[in-house]
Amino acid sequence: MSSGYGLNGGPSRCFPFWQEVLACYVVNTSSEDDSGKKKCVPVLEDYYECLHHKKEASRVRALQTAYRKAEAAQPRDNVPPAGAIQNLGLLNKDDDSKAVLGK
Template identity: 70%
Template sequence: MASGYGLSGGPSRCFPFWQELLACYVVNTNTDDVSGAKKCVPALEDYYECLHHRKEKARAIELQRAYRRAEAAHPRENAPRPGAIRNLGLLDREEDTEDVLGTNRSITAGNGK
């Protein structure tokens, strides 16, 4: 927490976690005995997670891996052919072109006038 201020001028997004951590230290420790600081480990982890998002990123990566494994285990039944993906279904469709234009192949090829 560099300045304690957020982007819009108010408190930063992690300020409530910092307050919780500070309150935990104030309640559980004193100048003579700092052994109570062990009780503040969960609050410290929450504050670090708010700052760095390490657990959240790890969960997102694991979800992506699980999704890819599930997708590989159960391929789609009606998946498009690689050729259809490559040409977006526009090439190799002379029949569709004829239906739309109402012509036959000899006229579209330039053989008949």
């Protein structure tokens, strides 16, 4: 929150970024001239990234897409067949129950 108070009291995680934005505006603008706001665009972008995480989310999506693409291009060699996966007791449940119960 730009108010500076987090959910549990104390400063919020983005409050330092908000202070940088305000400091930039104070230094670069005046009541007569707003042309200095252009200098504050990078600081404002940092604040918005702290609030919304849009750049981080797009990077994560790009990494996941690249990982899935690489994984699909090289299939696994030693994939066990579905019948061999019995340790969860979901496939061939009757056989596993008999083995465990000793019947």
